[in-house]
Amino acid sequence: MEFSDPKVQLQIAYLLGGSMVVVNFALLYQSRMSSVINAFAIHATILGLAVAWQANVQNAPNLYITAAIALVFKALALPAALHYVVRKLNVHRTVEMVFGTGLTMMAGVALVGLAVMIMQPVTQHSGALVTIDLIFAMAVLFLGVLMMITRRNAVTQVIGFMAMENGLILAAVGVHGMPLVVEISVALAVLVAFIVFGLFLFRIRERFYSLDVRYLDPDSRIPQ
Amino acid sequence: MLGFVLWGVLAEGLFGVVAVAGRRVTSIGTVIYGGCLAVSLSVALTAVLFLVQGGAPANDALILPIGLPWLHAHFRLDVLSAFFLFVVGLGGAAVSLFALGHSRHPNKHYPDPTRILPFYPLFLAAMTLVLVADDAFVFLFSWEFMSLSSWLLVLANHREKGNADAAFIYLVMAGIGTVALLFAFGLLAGVEGHYAFSAMRGAPHTVALATAVLLLALIGAGGKAGIVPLHIWLPLAHPSAPSWVSALMSGVMTKVAVYGFIRLTFDLVGPGQWWWGGLVMAIGGVTAVMGVLKALMQHDLKRLLAYHTVENIGIIFIALGLALAFGANHRPALAALALTAALLHVFNHSVFKSLLFIGSGAVLWATGNRNMERQGGLIHRMPGTALAFLLGSAAISALPPLNGFVSEWLLLQGLLFGPQLPQWPMKMEIPIVAAMLALSAALAATCFVKAFGIVFLGRPRTPEAAQAPETDRYSLTAMFFLAGLCVLVGILPAPILDLIEPAVRLLSGETMAGAEGTNWLWLVPVDAARSSYSGLAMLVLTALAAVTLSLLIRRYLSHGVRRSAAWDCGFPDDSPSSQYTASSFAQPIRRVFGTALLAAREEVTMPEPGDTSPARFEVRLTDYAWNWFYRPPGRLVLSLAEWTSVMQRQSIRRYLGFMFATLIILLMVGMSWN
Structure with missing residues (x-):
């Protein structure tokens, strides 16, 4: 196999992007908190690999920094921190879903279809890499939001949010010449989000002795 | 000349600043109102000069680099805006004179002058600016400015019960109206967005678009003028303002609204459909009758006057509708007749409504109460005010030889030509509208018999009314100036018709037959053989008849000595409360029309024999406009x-x-x- 062949390069980029979508479905499927966090670590790892591959293909060494951020920060540090939070706060170890797994998965499939239908006409005149890359990115974005709105627990919502961020970065690296500044700002945004959500978790914990966001509802019927 | 008007606007704007800066100076009111008087008078004179020259420089236009950076402000003075400038200037001058008098001796019934003085000149400036605007942006800006400054003036008395609500309803209705006008101009501007009036005037408009503009103009400008069912704010907001501001709002601002309607439908949209006329006339007829009926039921003097504004706006809209119908059927001479009637009534109403409102202001100042049931016998204490108010009442009741009669007579002459229209619906509608007009004129007379009789005649009902002082010389001068105009225009309408004629020619392409300035004494709208009217002849004949009759009665009928039981002038009881009240005077009309049209309910609570509680009589009225158009x-x-x-x-x-x-x-x- 010749790695300098453009066709092969393209296929590898597709493989990595596609795996992110698949892992995203895995994220949706998990019912235990620790495995959700692990799945997210895999998600971030694949993102790191995809970014690194793009850095190689596009001959853009600055993208290696982004890849490093994804691998070190998102694939290692954040999951570790989340594991710590879950242990420390004694969070309920099962994922509380709003709809059943099957329904959520079906909605996810529909969203991937929608992403294809939206992105194909828009990127007709761009290259094949851009089209497929943006489709995958859009699908990851949609699935991230879907995760956020179909999970009751705050930790899983944080993970959905960060999966969404991964989608954004995947979209950013697929396009030639994305400046590094934006990369770092995106990474910082994730960091800020993590801090905010972290505080948020501690606050809920302090107030309600639970991380169930239903306690934030004004009309909540849960006995406190 | 346009430049002069704009300098006047600027000066009035500066007065607003001066009023804020000099709010601690005691004589600041004199300065501001005196300045407004001077500016308004010069604006009116400028307009007259412009019109006397026949609007010879037909395009007195200016483009100033103010407003939005990419959209210069267009101003233009044409014969139509000049005529309305004349109306606004004259009304503004008389009202400012009255305000000048009243600001010199405030009493406890008056709101804090610092809440009025800054906004009064701005209100005048905004009204003037609407009239000279030549693009949609300037027009809407000044229109909204006019609404907001008058809204602040309505709020001047904000502590009085109900005023804050009235101001709120006014603000909401003004907002709806401005939005409607915004859409109307947007439709006229088209996709390219030519906001200058000259571009809109030339552009071809489809019937559907033109109809939409007409409806939006009815909502926007008509609502500001007070057509039913958009009138609900008017009788609340107009009386709540200080009396001279009420005079401006009722007498002058509604005319600016009529100007907006004429500018949009007659000038910018272009030739119309015949049924537009039918629609506008129907709205006008309903407005006239409902306005006067509601007026009859009021016992608050200023609210009664405000409802009469609704009635007179109805009359003006009947005339405008008639002009639209004739114009669409290519009868320009008859359209000119109807338009002359409309514009003359615009002028007349601004004169006598300003007069009546400042008269009611004098009464309010003297007795501290707007309720008619607490007045009475004021003719003895305030003879000057009473005489001026009487003249105004007679004029608004369309009694010859005063000015109200001339315009309503012209309108009826126009309506008599209605059967010449080819469309059957119009042939059927016009007699009905004519009957409504006649009915509203008759009811207006009834209403002003009530207003004048209860307030000025009889015996005082309260100690305040018995002690009421006559108002000051400035205010009396203002009132007699306006009353004199009522008489003068009634007797010799020709000079005013000369001022109206260029505008009528601009809008209808034709001129009213009798308005060519050759005949000063006789008004011949179409044909001398058909009908003609002379105010002077009417005056001489009426005077002759009255003198002869009184001499005859004195000579032949009151000589004989008669013996009869002593008649105590209809007051068997000594208490002044045994006199006719405003409510009892209106009762027959309330029984005839009120039940059906106003859902009037009378309730009498009689105590049981032996019970010492008082008997009560209550009247409840419902405005169907609220129930049908606002509550849902x-x-x-x-x-x-x-x-x-x-x-x-x-x-x-x-x-x-x-x-x-x-x-x-x-x-x-x-x-x-x-």
């Missing part, structure tokens, strides 16, 4: 709000879900769009 949308908004409020109390997850669903739906819509 209000309920709809409330129930929608109730329904959507469920969405406001959700978890973060649900909010995210809503946003996501919206995004997905929008994306799908966007996709299917492509």
Whole structure:
């Protein structure tokens, strides 16, 4: 196999992007908190690999920094921190879903279809890499939001949010010449989000002795 | 000349600043009102000069680099705006003179002058600016400025019960009106967005678009003028303002609204459909009758006058509708007749309504009360005010030889030509509208017999009324100036018709037969053989008849000595409360029309024999406009709000879900769009 062949390069980029979508479905499927966090670590790892591959293909060494951020920060540090939070706060170890797994998965499939239908006409005149890359990115974005709105627990919502961020970065690296500044700002945004959500978790914990966001509802019927 | 008018506007704007800066100076009121008087008078004179020259420089236009950076402000003075400038200037001058007098001796019934003085000149400036605007932006800007400054003036008495509500309703209705006008101009401007009036005037408009503009103009400008059912704010807001501001709002601002309607429908849209005339006339007829009926039921003097404004606006709209119908049927001479009637009534109403409102202001100042049931016998204490008010009442009741009669007579002459229209619906509608006009004139006379009789005649009903002082010389001068105009225009309408004629020619392309300035004494609208009127002859004949009759009666009928039981002038009881009251005077009319049209309910509570509690009589009136046009949308908004409020109390997850669903739906819509 010749790695300098453009066709092969393209296929590898597709493989990595596609795996992110698949892992995203895995994220949706998990019912235990620790495995959700692990799945997210895999998600971030694949993102790191995809970014690194793009850095190689596009001959853009600055993208290696982004890849490093994804691998070190998102694939290692954040999951570790989340594991710590879950242990420390004694969070309920099962994922509380709003709809059943099957329904959520079906909605996810529909969203991937929608992403294809939206992105194909828009990127007709761009290259094949851009089209497929943006489709995958859009699908990851949609699935991230879907995760956020179909999970009751705050930790899983944080993970959905960060999966969404991964989608954004995947979209950013697929396009030639994305400046590094934006990369770092995106990474910082994730960091800020993590801090905010972290505080948020501690606050809920302090107030309600639970991380169930239903306690934030004004009309909540849960006995406190 | 346009430049001069704009300098006047600027000066009035500066007066607003001066009023704020000099609010601690005691004689600041004199300065401001004196300045407004001077500016208004010069604006009126400028307009007259412009009109006397026949509007020879037909385009007195200016483009100033102010306003939005990419949109210069266009101003233009043409014969139509000049005529309305004359009306605004004259009304503004007389009212400012009255205000000048009243600001010199404030009493406890008056609001803090610092709440009036800054806004009064701005209000005048805004009205002037509307009239010289030549693009939609300047027009809407000044229109909204006019609404807001008058809104602040309505709020001057904000501590009085009901005034804050009145101001709020006014603000809401003014907002709806401005939005309607915004859409009207947007439709006229078309996709290219030519906001200058000259571009709109030339552009071809489809019938559907033109009709939409007419309806929007009816909502926007008509609502400001006070047509039923958009009148509801008017009888609340006009009386709540200080009396001289009420005079401006009722006498002058409604005329600016009529100007807006004429500018939009006659000038900018171009030739209309015959049924537009039918629609506008029907609205005018209903407005006239409902306005006067509601006026008859009031016992608050200023509110009664405000309802009469609604009635007179109805009369003006009947005339405008008639002009539209004739114009659409290519009868320009008859359209000119109807337009002359409309514009003359605009002038007349501004004169006598300003007079009546400042008269009521003098009464309010003297007795501290707007309620007619607490006045009485003021003719002895305030003879000057009473005489001026009487002249105004006679003029608004369309009694010859005063000015109100001339315009309503002209309008009736125009309506008599209605059967010449080819359309059957119009042939049927016009006699009905004519009957409504006659009915409203008769009811107006009844109403002013009541207003004048209860307030000025009889015996004082309260100690305040018995002690009422006559108002000052400035105010009396203002009143007699306006009353003199009522008489003068009634007797010799020709000079005013000369001022109206250029505008009528501009709008209808034709001129009224009798308005060519050759005949100063006789008014011949179409044909001398058909009908003619001379105010002077009428005056001489009436005077002769009255003198002869009184001499005859004195000579032949009151000589004989008669013996009869002593007649105590209809007052068997000594108490002044045994006199006719405003409510009892209106009772027959209330019984005839009130039950059906106003859902009037009279309730008498008689105590049981032996019970010492007083008997009570209560009248309840309903305005169907509220029930039909305002309550249902209000309920709809409330129930929608109730329904959507469920969405406001959700978890973060649900909010995210809503946003996501919206995004997905929008994306799908966007996709299917492509």
